[in-house]
Amino acid sequence: MTTTNEREIPMEELERVTIRFAGDSGDGMQVAGTQFTRTSAVFGNDVSTLPDFPAEIRAPAGSLPGVSGFQISFSSTDIHTPGDEPDVLVAMNPAALKVNLNELPAGAALIVNEDAFTATNLAKAGYASNPLKDGSLHNWNVFPIPISTLNTRALEGLEMTSKQMDLTKNFFALGVMFWLYERSMEPTLQWIGDKFKKRPIFADANKRALRAGYAFGETTEIFHSRYMVPRAPQRPGTYRNLTGNEGAALGFVAASVKANRPLFYGSYPITPASDILHELASYKTFGVKTFQAEDEIAAIGSAIGASYGGAMGMTGTSGPGIALKSEAMGLAVMVELPLVIIDVQRAGPSTGMPTKNEQADLLQVLYGRNSDSPVAVVAPATPGETFWYAFEAWRLALKYMTPVVFLSDAFLATGAEPWPIPSVDDLPDISVPNRTEKAGFRPYDRDPQTLARPWAVPGTPGLEHRIGGLEKADLTGNVSYDPENHHRMQELRQAKIAGIANDIPELEVAGPAEGDLLILGWGSTYGSIRSAVERLQARGHSVAHAHLRYLNPFPRNTGDVVKAYKRVMIPEINLGQLSMLIRARYLVDAQGYNKVRGKPFRISEIEAEAERLIAELRGASR
Amino acid sequence: MTDTLAPGGQPALSPQNAAIIQLTRKDFVSDQEVRWCPGCGDYSILAQTQKVMPDFGYPKENIVFISGIGCSGRLPYYMNTYGFHSIHGRAPAIATGLKAARPDLMVWVITGDGDALSIGGNHLIHSMRRNVDIRVIMFNNRIYGLTKGQASPTSEIGKVTKSTPLGTVDYPISPLTIALAAEASFIARSVDTHTEHLQQTLTRAGFHRGSVFTEVLQNCNIFNDGAHREFTDREVREDRMLALEHGQPMIFGKDRDMGLRLNGYQPEVVKLGDDFRVEDLLVHDEQDPLIAFMLSRLYWPDFPVPVGVIRDIRRPTHDELVTNQIEEAIAARGEGNLQALLNGNDTWTVK
Structure with a gap:
């Protein structure tokens, strides 16, 4: 056997590589993918990612529905997508191979954990014979590696069960990929250390697994080349990796700071929007109040209540939740209070495919309510843009006293890209005043420019008034059934939203x-x-x-x-x-x-x- | 207004503050014309509500009435405070968000049997289990009035209405039992026409801190006239209703000669005299959940109908818990730094 030093392995330079990690949903593929992404981003590649996980939290091990995948594209040039087809598929078991093979172009590399190709696993994946042996993979460049065996050997002597040892094999596979694409192990080693701070034995095991995979690449002779994807030209600045749900949460908090009003988030757990609730719930030191409501209706109801009280009331969900919230959205249109409604779209109709992407709620958020019920709608285009459009949603909601829909989707929510971090000082002030002046106060008087009505919050002496879902008389806000008044109010509500066109950039x-x-x-x-x-x-x-x-x-x-x-x-x-x-x-x-x-x-x-x-x-x- | 604020920034609920602020019933009457049917029980509930409002020591701009849909839903228009006439069943949800955002406000929720127990059942239950500091006043007329006479969740089985021409086949819900199961920290019942009792009950409700559920038995003279007449009418009410008082034996009757005792696990109406004395009777305890449960199940004609405060306990409210978490987080880690948050833990710099 040759030693590392003696072995000369040619290095090929590539512009762009797309890798898909695929395995059982318990195999840690999301972790492996995320770590590869981070490392590549820190190195200076442009990156774009697409996680693809099953709706089942733990489908039966080895089964086709249980396959979880993570695709990352990294490049030396500016890229916009996670890649059409992978150049490399890492398949941790037969099911992962079967689910992903149809998207793997001929000639692509296929790295498989051959230990997982047991009779049982093959049967679960519906293979009549072992594809590693029956010649059916001749179109691809196959690298069978006994990952489980090698990994367990590397962990010998640690006080762990063999089952626990096997849980670290994603890091072995990641180590192999790090070697193959000449990536540093340092960021991941550090991450493991932080993550398992309280369980040093797991930290040790995962680090050993990662190093063993890397060393395997170095010492084995199955790879005849390594690949290098150089840094991408990026604009100078400080970057971080950002998913769309993280970006949205940050944008909302930034809006709260820049509007100088507390943020209130009422939400009911739903895929793929729940992460926004999780993020915001951790921002208590910013005065953010989160409320996990009993249902979607209570979630938006509580947000309307908070806005009525002068806070920035917000609710978030996916399409099925929007369906439940639509009556309350109409109430917010009628009472003309600022409110942001997040819709992280997913495949439907009905429950549909909760973890899969779709952008089919557009007509729902525009028109899915009784009567003419106009709301503003913004939609970010990339994970990094979610921050800016979250902020923008609030700017509009506050300035125009209106509900605004923030329309994201599963791909944006879970996809990630490098994000140039803005300076807080560069973010505009979006604060609006409460009405306090008693003289001449009328609840439905309007700002001539924006058509926004005054925000007169409870606690303000002398401005006691009543609002509600019944039609309002223009100016006074009293209940009105007058036909001409209703026509005028419908037009005013419409004109208020239409007028926002003068306050947003032109289409580029x-x-x-x-x-x-x-x-x-x-x-x-x-x-x-x-x-x-x-x-x-x-x-x-x-x-x-x-x-x-x-x-x-x-x-x-x-x-x-x-x-x-x-x-x-x-x-x-x-x-x-x-x-x-x-x-x-x-x-x-x-x-x-x-x-x-x-x-x-x-x-x-x-x-x-x-x-x-x-x-x-x-x-x-x- | 700072002189009315108690420690913690919340205006105190106290008769002393009421004396300082010096409001009267008239201050709470809005300029809107009241539009309930003549003879409706809602008039009395409105009048008693306006009457007790000055007692709490809150400036009127810090009081908010939120309602849902139904005849009861119109009440906020007639109160010269802040008011929000929302959508069917959702008032407790809106009130929960308002109170979480604005702990300094006194929030009342006005609802009816259909609004609270049918379409809004979920919100009612969850506002109570969270001990949201809101005062839910539920007008129970055992009918849908605003939609002109359909059976409600409290309509008696067999009731003939427009939607149930052969009688409803749905068993009625017990509102107080629901409130108890949901752990409301204050539960009471009163009657629209018993003005003094209603004032006392609303006053107790107003001074409570935490989730209040008060059922007001109310007559709908158009679609369910005499809904509660069998036991609320002047001639019979003392014999057929049990007015509860904390720490007092459960005595009722015109001649104060009837009482409620436990026979084993079962409540039993007894006549005071040779066989039973006052000492044999149950003593009301507003903190005892088992007594509260038993009382919530008693109804005419098997038993006298209990009225008054069934339960009154103190535990931290939702807004207190929410505020505490934020204050503790800030005390431990300092106020949030937005730039640090945007930066996150993992950055790299391109030069």
Whole structure:
């Protein structure tokens, strides 16, 4: 056997690599993926990640539904997505292989834990014969490694059960990947030390497993090359890794600080929004009050109560919860109190696929209430943007005294990217005053500019008044059944939201200001669309990308933008919601491109559809 | 207004403060025209509420009335305080958020049997188990009035209404038992027309700190006239109702010659005289949950209907617990630093 020093292993430089870790949901794949992400981000790559976990917390071990995956793409250039297809699949058992193999392109590397390919596990995954031996994997570059055996050997002598030892094998696999891609083990070793501070034996075991995997890479001869993905050019600044749910929580707290009002969060646990509740519950030193309500309705009810009292009342959920909250959202529209409603969308209808992604609640948040009931809607496009649009949601809610929906989704919520940390001093002041002046006070008098009514909170002497869900008389806020008054109030509520268009940035276009094709998107499809458009532009196509962050109201130039191209394509992870709105509103023949598979778009499929539309256009013009 | 604040920033509930602030019933009457049916029991409840309001020592701008939907829901419009007429059943949820955000306010929730026990049952139960410092006053007329006469969760089985032409097949709920199971820290019952008793009960409710559930038996003269007449009418009420007093034996009757005693585990009505003396009777204890449970189950015609305070205990309220956690976190770690929070634990710098 050759020693490390003697062995010369060539180093290949790559621009970008996509790795998918897959195993049983108890195999620690999310941890392995997260650690690889962190290490690569700290190293200086641009990174983008996509966790994919089952709804079952612990499905039967070794079964197909129990497979959990984590995909990370890291690059020496600016990237927008976690990659269409993995270059490397790490499969910890037969089920993980079976679930993921169909997305692995021929020639890709396949690193498998061959110890897990037992008769029992093969049967659970539905394999009639062992794919490692029957030749069925000949299209791929297979590296079978007896991970469990090697790992247990590395842990020999530790006072642990063999079951406990086996739980550390994700770190062995991670160690192999660290060696293969020339990553430092230091950040992970430190993380393990912190994480298992109180259980040193586990810290020791996990560290040993990681080092053993790395050493295996060094000493084994199965790998003929190592790979290096150099640093990406990043703007100078201080960065951290950020998921969309973390970013949202930080944005809301920042808004509370910059509005100088306490934040109140009423929420009921629901995937994939619960992490926002967990995050906010840990921010007690910022005066944040969190309330785990008895149900979705109480969650929004409590938030409305808090806003009525002068706090920043907020509630968060996913689509099924929005359905339950809609009556109370209408109440907030009627009483014109500031309120932020978070919808972290997931695949539906009904319970649907709770851990999978979809962006199909757009029409629900816009129109899913009785009567005309306008609310503002903002939608971040990347995990890092969640911070800024969380902050923006509150700026609008406070300034316009209105409910604002913050529309995120499962992909944004759990996906992560490097985030340049803003300076608190650069964040704008978004505070608004309470009404205290007694003279001339009328509860439904409006600011002539914003049409916001005064915020007169209980405890203010002389401003005692009554509000509620019954129609209000203009100005006085008294109950009114007057027909003309109702018409006027409906128009005022509508005009207030529409007026926000004058207070938000115009829709920006990446690419030519007019031309053949505009691809218009919103939300988490940003990365796939932007990457596809860059490729199309590189091939000389006249294609532009615009991405809406404001879904109500639309930026004021939206009509001009969509009319400046011969074709408009709207990719959405729904069956055509934004495309319906754009067609109805601007009378353009926008073409929807719709896939609902619980997953983000592949870059290549957007590219292909765009080329089809361009070819059609060329054909038409001939 | 600082002179009315007790330690901790909360305006004190005390007759002394009431003397300082010197409000009267009239201060609590709003300029809105009252629009309940003539003869409705709600008029009396409104009047008694306005009457006792000056007693608590709260400036009126610190008092909030929140209601749901139903005839009872209109009451906040008639109180010259802050008021919020919300949506069906959700008043306790809104009040919970308000009180958590603003512990300095005195919050009343006005509701009815349909609003509280049917569509809003979940919120009612959970506000009580959390000991949210709100005063829930439930008008119980055993019918849906605002929607013109359908059976409610407290309607008696077999009741013929527009929605139940052959009589309802749903058994009625026992509101006080629900409140007890949900651990409300104050539970009471009174009657719309028994004005003095109602004032006393509302006063006790107002001074309580924690979750109050007060059932007010109320007559709907349009859709369920005489809902409680069998035991509330002037001629019979003393014989058919048991007015509870803490620490006092449970005696009732025009001639004060009837009483309630325990026979084994079972309550039993006895006549005082040769066989039973006052010492044999149950003594009311507002802190005893078993007595409270038993009382919550007694109803005419098998027993006299208990009225008054059934339970009154003190334990930390929801807003106190929420505020304590925040104060303790700040005491331990200092006030939050936003820049440090945004930075997190794991940063890298690109030069």
